[in-house]
Amino acid sequence: MAMFKGDSTAHGEVGTVIGAGVKVEGNFTGEGNVVVDGQLQGSLKTKHDVQIGSGALVKANVEAHDIHVAGEVQGNVKSTGKLVLAQTAKLTGNIEAASISMAEGARFNGKCSMGNAVHADEAK
Amino acid sequence: MYTYVVEASANTKKHEVELARVESRLIALDIAGRIERLTILKSLRETLNDAARTAATTVVLIGSDKLVNEAMSTLAELDVTVGIIPIGEPTRIAQALGIPYGAPACDVLSARITTALDLVRVHNRYFLSTLHLPVGATVTLDCDDRYQVSATTPAAIDIANFSESSNPRDGQLEVIVRPEEKSGFFSFGRRSTRHASVFPFKKLTIRSGNESLPIMADGETVLKTPATIEVAPHRLKLIVGKHRTFA
Secondary structure, eight states, rough: GGGGSSOOOOOEEEEEEEOOTEEEEEEEESSSEEEOOOOOOOEOOSSSOOOOTTOOOOEEEEEEESSESSEESOOEEEEEEEEOOOOOOOEEEEEEEEEEEOTTEEEEEEEEEEHHHHHHHHHH | OOEEEEGGGGGGGGGHHHHHHHHHHHHHOOOOEEEEETTTTTTHHHHHHHHTTTOOOEEEEEHHHHHHHHHHHHHSSSEEEEEEOOOOOHHHHHTTTHHEEEEEEEEHHHHHEEEEEEEEETTTEEEEEEEEEOOOOEEEEEEETTEEEEEEEEOEEEESSOSOHHHHHOEEEEEEEEEEEEEGGGGGGOOOEOOOOEESSSSEEEBBBBBEEEEETTTTTEEEESSSEEEEEEEEEEEEETTTOOO
16 A cells, blocks of 8 residues: 555645644545544544554544554544554554554554454354 | 637737747637737726627637636636637646647647636636635634634645646645744744645635635735635636646
């Protein structure tokens, strides 16, 4: 996924950028990839990918395909693809994702469920 | 039938040679038509309306970005195809449309690749390219009545139809917010621009508290805040070049 290569922000493929020094409040529904380096409060939803930078503060439920978190998220995170928590990530909320990767040092408080969990419950 | 409208500032001795080249090239390409030279006494709006009334199917603007922006509000209401021959300065709009400066633009007209472009609409006025709010008081942006954007520090704001990532055919505009902050010790108090924020939208309301800020196009104040800015999708039929900046 080109969007998450390295630590830098590949703005070329991004539809929306919430940069440092900017605050967004409300229900944000993006058409393309979304990069958050500033503050977001409400909800964030896109069918594409979301990158939450190390200085970002997100107080919102986040729903997207691939999600890369390096900043602080207070809310539930739902990924239909891959969820990556970087070393600097602080996530307080529940996670739902098909695939999860968590770096050493990342902080996560909440429940975590993956795609197969649904099938396991059904088997019982 | 073609009507050519020449901006007053292009109709001067400085551009005399280039204008003569344009006229020769139009004859050579067999697309010559009526030429209307604007003066202080000749209104652009009336000239364009007259052209449409006299069955002009193509109106070609000969001049700078200023003429293009001034003509947009009238042209958006007329059923004509629009062409541009850039002469004078600045001509950034023509560049983005892939139209070369001066006489070579006649070949773009002759090739006649037409496309329907979105326009920026504010209070029944139309613009083709960019509106700008200089750094001033902190503003609040209401995007599509769904979310609100505010800069935590004073910011410059651009409303763009053309930009690196936006396309003037996609039915939406972009607001670009550039917060400024004081730089480090060696900057001696100068301000630097941080990473820009970019939000696509169809409708945007700009508020600036009790203070009214200027909204500018090509360095001139055209409106003041508060203002609601909307996209007018596929509003203008325009002749573009092969080397335009969008698909």
